[in-house]
Amino acid sequence: MFIFLFALFLAYVLFMAIWGYFDIKKISDKIISENEKVKNYREGIIIGWIPVLVLITFIICVGFLAFLLYQIISYLVSEKYRKKIEEEIKKPKNRFMYNIVLPHTFKEKKYFFGIC
16 A cells, blocks of 8 residues: 555656656746746646645545444444444434434335445
8 A cells, every 4th residue: 555655656756847847948948927927836736736635535535434444343343332323323313313314124225225
């Protein structure tokens, strides 16, 4: 996993270096106007922040998946945890979710699986 992320990082750095080289070569002999500078700044912002946003999304997804796996494993392994969850579901404030939203029959479960 870390090798993949490191390779992805190196590819990004290489891409940015090549892009920068050709950008500098393209504008080195010109007088650059304010609009062209602003355009270059915008491109830099987009190119610089997209990987950060992708990384943050990836971290959030991995964290959510880890939490979900923890809950599933806890539910499968611990009788105490199962009882706690069942009691929580049957509380009056959660009755709507239990009775109206969650499936109970096989047919309901089949269609609910499609939604999930």
